[in-house]
Amino acid sequence: MKKNYYQKVTLLGVLLIFLFGFQKYTGTENDNFPAVKFASENINSVTISEFDPNELDQKQWQKLGFSEKQTETILKYKTIVGGKFTSKEQLKKCYAVSADKFAELESFILLPESSKSGDFKSFEKKSIVVVKRFNPDQSTAQDWIKMGFSEKQAEAILKYKNYLGGSFISKEKFKECFIINEENYQKLASYLILPEKTPANFKSFNKNFSNEKQKIQYRNFDPNSLDIDGWKTLGFSDKQANTIVNYRGRILRGSFKNLEDIQKCFVISAEKFAELKPFIKLNQTSSTNTAQKNEPKQEKTDFSKLDLNTITFRQLLEFGLDERSAGSMIGFRKKLGGFVNKEQILQTYNIDKDLVEKLLSICALNSSGVQKYTLIDAPEDWLKNHPYFKYSADKIIYYRVSNPDDRKIWKLLKVKPEYEARMRLYLK
Known part of the structure; x- marks a missing residue:
């Protein structure tokens, strides 16, 4: 009897607990639950205005709706293509920019639709591109x-x-x-x-x-007798004056022979030359002797006979490049193992492009001594240190173990066409 009694009491208690819990659950319908908000409802459309993608930093790319990882990829891609986007077409190829996102941004991008084709694009005349009205x-x-x-x-x-x-x-x-x-x-x-x-x-x-x-009082002067301070009195900056003296000493072998020599110096604008012209009095005999006394003797080099793959740091200085430009060019050449085409030289960071373009128009480039490999036999150190291969080096080393065939490795790598084109410059 007692056992049955306790069983009934226990059963009744469980039933009461169940009823109490059920009542509490059903009574929550009037409680004020926080509204559920989906992430997509909070994303406001980004207000976009016209922009140059070459001027955007990491935070500005993120403001356009890209993630931190996508932004890093875009900036790394810009570095790989030479440090500057040259067209919308080139930006579109970056895999971090989806087709939908590019379509959203395209009309606001201040770049031409496509780059001009050609092996030596930097020597082509730039066309004038205007995208909006301006003052x-x-x-x-x-x-x-x-x-x-x-x-x-x-x-x-x-x-x-x-x-x-x-x-x-x-x-x-x-x-x-x-x-x-x-x-x-x-x-x-x-x-x-x-x-x-x-x-x-x-x-x-x-x-x-x-x-x-009126601040500059021009008088007759002999350009072959002027030192750096003399050129500065004519209105040139320190850097411009140094360039003129170097141009006269290193390129013209110590003296201006005629007015055309002066006009060809790229830091003397056409307007400035027109101002100076009436006051220029060339005295070649005495000025040459003066120039030789005032300027250090320079090694006389025939740059038309030099090879850009063997030109030395000292010869680059002789041509007129500063130490930073010359060092960057020699350093990049060393990392590549030699230049294969002249366009690569203009992709070098920290160079004086105007002066280097003149150098390229004079000097020859012999790439026959540049070491080339196949993807199968390329040394691991070479792959990991070469500027064009280092980002794909680990994949190449991994794939070629089980696929010792260049064509199969290319298919597995799936690199962008422009990267592949650069890499093939150094492959047999």
């Missing part, structure tokens, strides 16, 4: 360079603006800038935020330039 009075040197003008041209355009008093005044006056040829003007005209005609009171704008010009 040229507000454009900096960098803005003009982005449009396709060279650094020297950008500098000359700004000097012309200063000549006009700090403003281009009108499309009519803008067109008179000697840097702006008819073809370029036609491309720019419809984008210029300027009046069509020059105002009647234009002469009053010349005041600033007149005052600026």
Whole structure:
């Protein structure tokens, strides 16, 4: 009897607990649960404005909607393609940029649609590209360079603006800038935020330039007798004056022979040469002797007979490169094991591109001595240290163990076409 009694009591207790729990559960329908928010509901569409992908840092890429890992990939890809995106087409090939994301950004990217083809693209004349209306009075040197003008041209355009008093005044006056040829003007005209005609009171704008010009009192001078300080008194910076003296001593063997020699010096703009020309008095006999006394003797090198794969650090300095440019070029050549084409040289960081382009137009390039391998027999150290192979070295070493065939390895690597093209330069 007692046993049955306790069993009934236990059963009743369990039943009461169950009923109490059920009641509490069903009574929560009126409780204020926090609203469930999905991540997709909180992602606001990114407000995008026109941008140059070459100017974006890691945080700015992330603001466009890319993850930290995607951003690192994009910046690494930019380094691999030479440190600069040259077209939308090139950016699109980065695997961190999906087709949908590229389609979203494409109309805002300030780059041409595609790069010009050719083995030596850096020597091709840049075309002027304008993507929106702009006030040229507000454009900096960098803005003009982005449009396709060279650094020297950008500098000359700004000097012309200063000549006009700090403003281009009108499309009519803008067109008179000697840097702006008819073809370029036609491309720019419809984008210029300027009046069509020059105002009647234009002469009053010349005041600033007149005052600026009075600071330099030009007198007759012999360019072969001027030292660095002498060139600085003519309005050149320290760097420009050094370049002129080096150009005279190392390229021209100690003296300017004629006015054309002076005009060819790339730091002397056409406008500056026009200012100096009436005062230049060349005295070749005495000036040559003076130049030889004042300047250290330079090794006379015929650069047309030099090979870019054997040119020395000292010879690069003799040509006019500074130590940083010369060191970068020699260092990159050493890492590559030799240059295969001239375009690689212009991809070197920290070089004076204007001066190096002149060097490339004079010197020959013999790549017959460059060591080349197959993917099968390439030494591991070579793969891991070569700038073009080091990012794929581990994969190559792994794949070739079980697939000793170059064609199969290429299929497994799945590298982008531009990377493969660079790698094949050093393969048999």
